[in-house]
Amino acid sequence: MSRTCWCSGRLAARTWVQSTNDFSTLSKVSAASVGYFTDEFQKYFVSRMCRRSPLIHRGYCVRAQAVTRCLDEFLQDTADCDRRQVLSLGCGFDSLYFRMCGDPRVPGTTCIWEVDFPSVVQRKQLLIKQNEALRSLLKTPPSESNEKDSIVLDSQDYRLIGVDLSDVHALDSALEGAGIRWDCPTLILAEVVLCYMDPARSGDVIGWAGQRFPQSRFVLYEQFFPDDAFGQVMVNHFKSLNSALRSVTVYPRLQDQEHRFLQKGWQRCRVLDMNEFFTSCVPQSEKLRIDSLEPFDEFEELHLKCSHYFILVASQGELADSPTLQPISGITDFAVVSPPATCGAVLAKLLSPTVLGLRRFGHRSCLVFSQFIMTTGGFGERSGKHQRLSDIHLLLQEQNAWNREVTASQWDGRLLHSITSLTSGGILVLGGRFSPSRPAADALILTCNKVTDAVTIKRKDLHPELRRWRHTAAEVSLCGHFYVFVFGGRCKESSALQEVAFVHTEDMSLAQISVMGEAPLGCHSHSCCGWDGGAVLSGGLLTSGIPTSSITILKTSESHFFWERLDTTPPLTPRYSHSSHVVGEKLLLVGGVWIHARGVPGLTVVNLITGHVSEFHINSASLEWPLMLHGHSSVLLPDNKRVVVLGGGGTCFSFGTHLNKQPVVLELPCTM
Template identity: 75%
Template sequence: MWGRISAPDRGLGRPAGSLCDLTPCRMKSDVCVQSTNDFSTVSKASTASMGYFTDPYQKYFISRVCRRSPLIHRGYCIRAQAVTHCLLEFFQDTASSPHRQVLSLGCGFDSLYFRLCGRTGTPGSTCIWEVDFPTVVHRKRLLIDQAEDLRSLLKTKAPPTGCNERGSLVVDSQDYRLLGVDLGDVGALDAALDGAGLIWDCPTLLLAEVVLCYMDLAQSGDVIGWAAHRFPHSRFVLYEQFFPDDAFGRVMVSHFESLNSPLRSVSVYPRLHHQEQRFLQKDWLRCRVMDMNEFSVSCVPQSEKLRLESLEPFDEFEELHLKCSHYFILVASRGNLAECPVLRPLSGMEGNDFPVIPSLPSGGTVLVKPLSSAITGLRRFGHRSCLVSDCVIITTGGFGEGDGKHQRLRDLHLLLQEEDTWGREVTTSQWDGRLLHSLSPLTSGDILVLGGRFSPSRPADHALILTYDQETGAVTVTQKHVCPELRRWRHTATEVSLCGLLYLLVFGGRWVESSALLDAAFLHTRDLSLAEVPVVGVAPTSCHSHSSCGWAGGAVISGGLLASGTPSGSITVLAPGHSHFSWERLDTTPPLTPRYSHSSHVVGDTLILLGGVWIHAPGVPGLSLVDLISGHVSEYTINSARLEWPLMLHGHSSVLLPDKKRVVVLGGGGTCFSFGTHLNEQPILLELPYPT
């Protein structure tokens, strides 16, 4: 799998030998937990080197910078933004205090102290305390010793020493203390901090970034309760995972289990309100928690988002939203600090309310059936599929398994029905490697491939015409030049008709610049030239990763990802009239769950929406049926109990079978942050839950 956590010490300095050498009696799971520090350190250094945040010091804790993927950079950037936001709030709310403290629990190789030097007030007003396994902090001290830029920032009373008589204080500076203590032993932690001179009754921020989740539940509960009783005026900032129930959550949990560092708290505290109650029940007075999608909408200025988009090409929106919907930032408060609100929106962002759509009641359950396990060529995402005959489905492009590795795929895939079973596949090497294109069956019998990309900085510059021969089963591929305005991806192309003439409605999509969203265009189907077509009404807001399908000579456009970075819940109909098209917004009841990266079909006057990504983990869409006349929405839960693997319904394609009663879902999945790439194992068959 792509993106697995590296082995201990990979890419890092090894001043004191490997973890196993240093801790021969340590339980294997503890060693594996410590190895997550190594991956995190390399990722932070890579993110900083790309300019996502300013940190000139993290590089000293690795032997060399190993460049991570844009998705990893975005994930670590939002984490740094959230933690920094909480730190700055704490410093602002304690500005009048003669002394304050930050206590980082499970600090790893984080460069917190060095980043904060010179930012936290007058010398001596703030002290940074860091605690981690003795093995980890000994390695950290030696790396500090080796870097003059780090040593020069320490306001030491004496040169850094190895250990005091307790064996816990590893760095003893005027405003920085580094201690080696196992957090699982609260008594030892309390004694070590007390012996090192920590002041218990001054304002203190306790920080735990992806730490408590690895601990035994009783031990992590002891830490939360100990902090509440020991620090009368304090805040506890917690960043970690939640919501293990959906497909992404299952992949996440399985990943950490495979590394022998299981997430011990995520199943007991699976939702945000469970985490909130966890702290309130341990005598914290106030607690606020939000997932990272909400934090991004509420607390990250649009100007900063635009700056980040300019740093490097990025096109993994689904994976980023899913990652952020499974991580949270929590701030619990006691004493004087409980009187101040936390996770406050920045100045000028007070009106940026996070969109919350209540979960719609389910109208029932739809059971999915896997097709033959012999079908292996559809493990991919970012592809497109359509019927080329009643018993043949063609699939083009995508990212998935090829030649034993994950890559852009270069095959045309045919799935054939024989004796009422979709069980045979044929592939031909005729594809140019593009993905996120559109695939449009035309009245002429041809199939038009428009747009797509080879990378986020390299769009496809010509169209393809696919012709399927019913006699031989062969596919002919013909290149066709198009105007530059049509070089886009994550768009849709739908055949429509007006006054007896056929056109192709091309809507939305992305261009090379991340923030560039494209408008609608009409093409003549005969030569793909731009057409002047009269249209009245308000067009849908520009977006990408929406879905479009034909209806009554026009088209129905649903969902999509807006320039704001939030999904759309709109449905807009392009309706043909006597002399012009009309854009008509459909109001739905109840409001439709916003989504993107979904698929859609129309049967009669019913719009079928399948899957997609929404920015609330508990609200991941299943199957929605929308009455295009009344706007009534019926939601159905998809039951994947018959599958032995998590079913991800984004990045997929779906085909409505000729009987109009069943849908075949092909492919789907994505790169799940650093947890590996998940690909749906095989196509599935879904019975539509309405009478025909």
């Protein structure tokens, strides 16, 4: 490659990297406007307002919480120092200096240094000069800079430096010329900046900082773990923007990042993924405040995003003597567990290369007549747009091949409902929602004509107690009578329901039936399937926001039901947003989201008598797209040897929406 082509490519990549600053700034302004954090200055760095989704808001909120926590710890640990500095690398349009101006903990002897590409800081300097609210906060009028000077803005306690971070010698020279104090306690911030650099050059920055600032802390926030489906979507997104994440493949795990800093001479290092940080380091009162700001129901996407970002704090000198990112006292329900050992692999292959109509998530599916798979609703793609779907999809088996699709445009658009095939005939749809603040108010009885493939729908009033979503429903029997057992879910008044309901299928009225024993905790996004007249509940997301590993069996006696907790060996990994089936005395758990370890669950087999757990990796190498195993539905085929996974995926933060392209079939282990 010629030098001209190489320089042109590097310039294009730099331009795209700088564009991520504009997206981030708009997102911060949007989140601040809703109240996720306080920032009255960020809005001055944008020319327009753009309302982001609740998912984007939550992601930026967790990021702000983590960086603020690190800043607070630094200010506290250096409170007795005569002078201190904050050096922000790749600062973009962050409003850090202006937010700190009104902070009583920040004396006039604290200096803020910000470094970014010359074009970025020049734009920032111009915006500051043009805005009275910002300009008035500068301690001294900014001096005029020379075009060749790297100091773009020079005030008493605030300096903007224009330099390419990949050139450590130029960075060192620019800071030296601007009068930085190398021996002063310094907090170095690098939020999603080193990841875009060549790993060798970003390593040089880490090593340089450790050597030049003997009393310092380095705070790093960026991505990791590119290997699972979400990670692949994340990495491909940045590649498509010509701003590849260069360090994520070299340092894919948290321990890799920790070793990276220790090997570069830093004395102490602590690193948490953002799920662990939010769970253990954010007060419960703050979590409740965040929950109250706006309706939110994208738990899978938020947990996956947070499991692919981390906050790292490395320390030098006397600052290494003080702990960082310590959990809040009393928080004990988050424990990092290692991925379970697997017994083997299960191959995922296309059910049929011609089936294309099931690109969706939040839908539900069931088997009808042994030769029909009915799928209802969900969020997916239609006419090139992502939207709530209004169709009922039938996948039919003909001549031993599942390849004929029929759709009926009769669905009302609800998602996250339950669907139950009834012994008396018909398919019962309960609950669901149209938005996080608008639950479905009626039940549906679906009937499918085996000859014409036509679907008829009857609507029935739904008891207010059943107006919920992310719940489960399964048919159970007691004393010769059949009921639909409903558990958990969410409603407008509760984030995780514990109430049990039994429904008469004839008129949708509630039956008064006793259930003895200790009930499972309230949860949503769990799974449930019928077994031996009762039902098996597994997993779910608790009120605390932590997934559970519990398996609870609803068993029958002569006149009532009773709960029985199943203890598993080895311990079952917590999960939610999975699907489940029972084959004989074996419970199958398919996919789901876990936040305690890297990766996603595969296929788990639990012996319902002994509690023995066997884990199997799902090998999706034959697929040409990442297979996401949440937000899906699954159907156990009549031969009890195969499971069909239909749909799945979700909105991958700001990286786009990923929808599994086609149904896949899993051949169950021979040990089944």
